[in-house]
Amino acid sequence: MSGNTAPGAVGEGSTRTRLDRGRGALGPALELVHTGRAPTRAVLTAELGVTRATAGAVAAELEALGLIRVDARPGAAAGSQGRPSHRLELAEDGPVALAAQVHSDGFRAALVGLGGRIVATAPGCETVDADPAKVLGSVVEAGAELLRKTGRRCVGAGVAVPSAVAEPEGTALNPLHLAWPAGAPVRKIFAECVRAAGITGPAFAANDVNLAALAEHRHGAGRGARDLLCVATGHRGVGGALVLDGRLHTGSSGLALEVGHLTVNPEGRPCHCGGRGCLDVEADPLAFLTAAGRDPGPEVSLLQQANELIRDQYTDPTVRTAVGALIDRLGLGLAGLVNILNPDRIILGGLHRTLLDTDPQRLRAVVADRSLWGQSGGVPILACTLDHNSLVGAAELAWQPVLDDPIAALAQT
Template sequence: MAAALPRLAAAEGSGTQGRRAAPDRGRTLLGPALALVHTGQAPTRSVLTGALEVTRATAGAVSAELEALGLITVDSSPAGGGRGRPSHRLSIDPSGPVVTAAQLHADGISVALAGLGGQLEPPVHLPLPAATDPVRLLRAVAEAGAALARASSRRCLGAALALPNPVTEPDGTALAALHFSWPSGTPVADLYAEEVRKADHGPRALSPFPSAVANDANLAALAEHRHGAGRGARHVLLVTSGHRGVGGALVIDGRLHTGSAGLALEVGHLTVDPQGRRCLCGNQGCLNSETDPEALFAAAGRTPDSARPLLAQARELAADPSALPAVHHVVDRLGLGLAGLVNILNPDRIVLSGLHLDLLAAAPERLASVVAERCLWGRSGRVPIVPAEVTHAGLVGAAELAWAPYLHDPQSVLPVGGA
C-alpha cells in the first residue's frame, strides 16, 4: 500500500540556524519534496523551504533536480506579488510521465492515464468481457491501460488496479471476490503483473514495468485524504457504495489502516438489520445489502433498467422527491452503520462517496441525527459527515498506488542505467 507522506526528523543545526544542510546535494529530500508538491502542500519554493526545514539553496537544488527529472515545473516569475523576495511557483509538469490507473466494477471496467497531483486524463469506461475468470478479466484491464499508454505522448511508468473486494497484504490475493465468482485466494497481484508485463505500453514505457493492486475503498480513501475532502484531518473514515455493495477505509495520520493482512474495515458486512435483505456473503441485513443501489430500488419498490448503469440510476432515484420514504429507509440503516463505526474508530471526519454521497445530499439532517443519537457521546460528540470531493476517487487512488515508488524515490523514473 502507498506509504504516508514523509515526515522529516528534526533538523540538525550547524550554522544553518536549525535548518537541515543538504546531504548528497539534497537527494534524500527528493521524495519528501515531490510528495509536498504532489499533494499541493508546497505551491512555492518558499513554502517548500519551510516544510522541509532546509536552506533556501537546498530547496532550490531539490526543486531544480525534480524539474530536471521531468516531474515538476519551476516558474521563476513572481508568485503572489507581495513585498519581499518573490518565490518561485512549483507545479506538476503537465507533460510529465503518467501511470495507468484502472478500476474493476461489478458491471464494468474504468481505466485512465494519471499524472502526479491527482490529475486524471479522461477515463474510458468499458463493459466487462464475456468471460470474467481472473486471467481473462485482468488481461482485458491490462490491455485497456496499455492502449491508452501507447496512444499518449507521455511516458508511462507503471500500472495499478482498484478491486471491489478484499486484497491481502503483502501477497496480493483476492478474498471473497463475490462479484466475479473468483476462487478465494486468487493470486490477483501476480496474475495482473503478468498480464501487464505482456501488454505493449509503447516504446517509451519504463522497463521493468511495475504494477500493483489494492481494494477500491482503501484507494478512494487515500485519494480523498491527499486530494479531496479528507485533507487536513488526522482520522478519516470513508464509506462508499459503488455499483453494488459497500466499502470502507480508515486513514490515520496519513496512513491507511489496513490491519495485519490488508483486510481491515470491511464495513460492508456490518449487520444493521438482522431481518433485512440477504447479502452475497450469506448473512442478512449487512450494510452491503441495506444501503447500496439495489437496496434503494428495493425500498422504493422499483426495478432498475438493466440497460443502464445501476449506480447512475440509483443517484437519480435518490434525488427523486417521490422516493423520499425509500431514501429515509436506507439513510436510517446507513446511520446505524456509521454510528457503530464511530463508536469503535472515533474518526474526526466521515467522508461519504458513491451513492452514499447522494443519500447525504437528500437527507443530511436525518443522517446526522441518526448517527448522533446512536453514538456513545451523543450530539455533543457529533462527527462531521461530508461529501467526497474527488471525481473517480478509485482511479485517483489507484494512481496513488502506482506513483508510490516514485514518490519514495523520484530518481527511479529514470531507465535502469539512464541519466
C-alpha cells in the same frame, strides 16, 4: 596556470553540495507538491525544514527529472508581504501511471499524472468475464493503447478491485459481486498482463474503497484529516477504509474495515457473509431500488439507476421513504464505526454521497444521536469530491515508489 578555481566551478560545486545534502528530501518534496501542500518554493523550504538554497536545488532536480515546473519569475499573491517566491507546479507533460478499475458493472482504464490528474481514459466495458485473466488482460491492453496514443512515459500500474485483497499475496479473497473465484491471484495476474503489454514499472492491486480513501485523503475531501473514515457504495455492496495518521490502515494482512458486514437491520435481508441485515445488502443501490419498489433494469448500472431515481423522482413519497430508510441504516452503521474508531472526519462516496447531499441533516442527526463521540461534539461528514477516486487511488499505488525515491524509481522505467 593558476591554481585558483574558476568562479563558475565554485558555483557548480556548491550547487552539487546542496543537492547532495538535499537528495534525501526529493521524495518528501515531490509529495508536498503532489498533494498541493507546497505551491511555492518558500512553502517547500518551510515544510522540509531546509535552507532556501537546498530547497532550490531540490526543486531544480525535480524539474530536471520532468516531474515539476518551477516558475522562472517569482511572484507574490495580492496583499502578501515578504520576498516573492517561485511557484511550483506539476509538469503537465510529465510521466503517468496506468490506472484500472474493475467493478460488477464493467471496467475502465486511465492514465493519471501527478496530483491525481486524469490525463486520458479509455471507453469503459460493461461486462466482466468470469475469468480474471481475461478481464485484467483487456483493461491493461486498453491502458497500453492510451500510452501508445499519448506517447507518455509510464511509472507503473495499479488496479482497484471490489474485494478485500490479502497481503502479501495480493489475492482477491471475496469478489462477491463478480463471478471470479475466491482467492484469485489478481496482483500476479495483473503484473503478468502489464509485462506482456510491454509496460515498464511495478504493478499493484488493492481494494477499491481503500484506494478511494487514499485518493481523497491526498487530493480530495479527506485532505488534512488525521484519522479519516471513508464509507462508500458503488455498483454493489458497501465498503469502508480508514486512514490513520496519514497512512492507509489495512490491518495485519490487508483485510481491515470490512464495514459492509456490520449489522444494521437484524430482521433484514440475508447477506453473502452468512449474516442478516448487513450494510452490504441494506444500504447499496440494489437495496435502495428494492425499497423504492423499482425493478432494476439492465440498461445502465445499478448506481446510475439509483442516483437518477433520487434526482428525478425524490418528490415521490415511495422514493422519499426509501431514501429515509437507507439514511437511517447508513447512519446506524456510521455511528457504530464512530464509537469504535473515533475519526476526525467521515467522507461518503457513491450512492452514500447522494444520500448525504439529499438530506444531510437527517444523516448527521442519526450519527450524532446513536454515537457517543457524535453526542460529544459531532464528526464532520462530507461527500467525496473526486469523480473517479478509485482510479486515482490505483494510480497512487504506482506513484508511491516515485514519491519514495524519484531518482531510483524513474531509473527503472
